[in-house]
Amino acid sequence: MSPTTAQRTYSIRQAASLTGLPASTLRYYESIGVIGPIGRGETSSHRVYTEDDLDLLTSVACLSATGMSVDDMRTYVANGPLGAHAASEQLGLLVEQERRLTLEAEQIALRTTYVRIKIAYWQAVEAGDDARADDLASQARALADDLQKIKKT
Amino acid sequence: MSPTTAQRTYSIRQAASLTGLPASTLRYYESIGVIGPIGRGETSSHRVYTEDDLDLLTSVACLSATGMSVDDMRTYVANGPLGAHAASEQLGLLVEQERRLTLEAEQIALRTTYVRIKIAYWQAVEAGDDARADDLASQARALADDLQKIKKT
DNA sequence: ACGTTGACTTCGAGTGCTTGAAGTTTTCTA
DNA sequence: TAGAAAACTTCAAGCACTCGAAGTCAACGT
Structure with a gap:
């Protein structure tokens, strides 16, 4: 080379x-x-x-x-x-790194969902659609509940 | 409740x-x-x-x-x-945050791929498969280039 | 050649978390 | 209902940069 x-x-x-x-x-x-x-x-x-x-x-x-x-x-x-x-040590380092990345990806997906609900919520508030705002607020709460259940597993 | x-x-x-x-x-x-x-x-x-x-x-x-x-x-x-x-200000912040999360998810997907190639590389090295190791090493370099180009944006 | 401009140098202090220790509170399990 | 286990608390120290100061080096215009 x-x-x-x-x-x-x-x-x-x-x-x-x-x-x-x-x-x-x-x-x-x-x-x-x-x-x-x-x-x-x-x-x-x-x-x-x-x-x-x-x-x-x-x-x-x-x-x-x-x-x-x-x-x-x-x-x-x-x-x-x-x-x-050094192959086995490198592998250990990398496998751990992969695990960390998978976890990180899951967390980001969760936060993205939460942020999207919040965006819809503030759009509803801006539009004066109180019913929809309430619905979205409860969706955010539901997400928090899901999070708790997933963590137990 | x-x-x-x-x-x-x-x-x-x-x-x-x-x-x-x-x-x-x-x-x-x-x-x-x-x-x-x-x-x-x-x-x-x-x-x-x-x-x-x-x-x-x-x-x-x-x-x-x-x-x-x-x-x-x-x-x-x-x-x-x-x-x-301050609904509209909240919205601006949240939309920006959603964009950032999407970007972050993409970065993580790329890095996961990179780490997996590296894992396969060290497994090939451990197995004494030099040809496959060389191939994977060049794959890793190519991906590193991609990662770098995305970072510039 | 000379000064100015700007990127580089080291080093030490500052920033923004992050982790550990040690102890309290809550929750699960028996 | 006890007693273990998990999650919380404060406080202090540690980590990974990051910045600022003071000085050096290199390139360019006159």
């Missing part, structure tokens, strides 16, 4: 825009060892990101966005280049 | 589920005055949220999600534009 051609490099600003992580967070992750030390320019102290750095940071950004702790990210990144030996 | 007269009330856990704000954050917002003191049970020290409290908190959750500082939220709420009679 890497012939004789030199990899192109990126400034911290470019890296930030490509990974979606703020420059301050890039420096922070490096300072606490989530990612290894980034190379500096020949003549300057400015960070120089390679495409490999960018690939790694993109993965880290994804992990971070789903709520993985910096400790777990550090472990994940440290195990990355180790190959088959 | 008195259906027509008394408002239904909610525990902090129910309030948390319906607003999307963790219970700890609900207590935190109250402690720093973003929201006024929440009523307590007759016989206990437990917080009891009314539907009006939930409406206010839903709006506060919208403001928080847009990145408003707690100082600004405190001012905003104190100035009263979120009172019971």
